[in-house]
Amino acid sequence: IAGITQAPTSQILAAGRRMTLRCTQDMRHNAMYWYRQDLGLGLRLIHYSNTAGTTGKGEVPDGYSVSRANTDDFPLTLASAVPSQTSVYFCASSDSRGGPDTQYFGPGTRLTVL
């Protein structure tokens, strides 16, 4: 069982370029999330999806977009990258239909925008 996979593991990107971070889960979880983690700050929610076909904005959505065409995949797109988007990005999923809604995280993507 793979759980959640993310790609790429790391990326260096020129400012102004478009970039899509990929996230796939095989746990059939209904909810998925994208966070960014910066030194000294807590995890900050970018976008989320409670079920396939729906998405919502988190705390820091500007400059990012997501789609949820099916249960397993939840890509995050930076339309025109800026240096302030340099961060570690984590995808997570949960089965929010019952229980404590524990989130399970992918290994992360380390993104540097120059």
Add this chain to the structure above:
Amino acid sequence: GQNIDQPTEMTATEGAIVQINCTYQTSGFNGLFWYQQHAGEAPTFLSYNVLDGLEEKGRFSSFLSRSKGYSYLLLKELQMKDSASYLCAALDSNYQLIWGAGTKLIIKP
């Protein structure tokens, strides 16, 4: 506003006990999570509390007081592999997780 406070860093000795505190202020409350995160890795789930009291799970225990907006994570018989950051997160009324910045725990031999 919503806020989670936890110490930035703590140091403890191998074999000892350490308590990591967390206070929270959220719009509504649906539970308190603790996660462990080793350097360069993803957070992994440790515990969940929604009722007052202590939940014990092996060497780790987690406590919650809803009336005080307070939780702690207790780690016993510390091992070097427990060196990590410990993240506190509260689930608000919209079932969104509000995360603390994490407590970096350094274990010394």
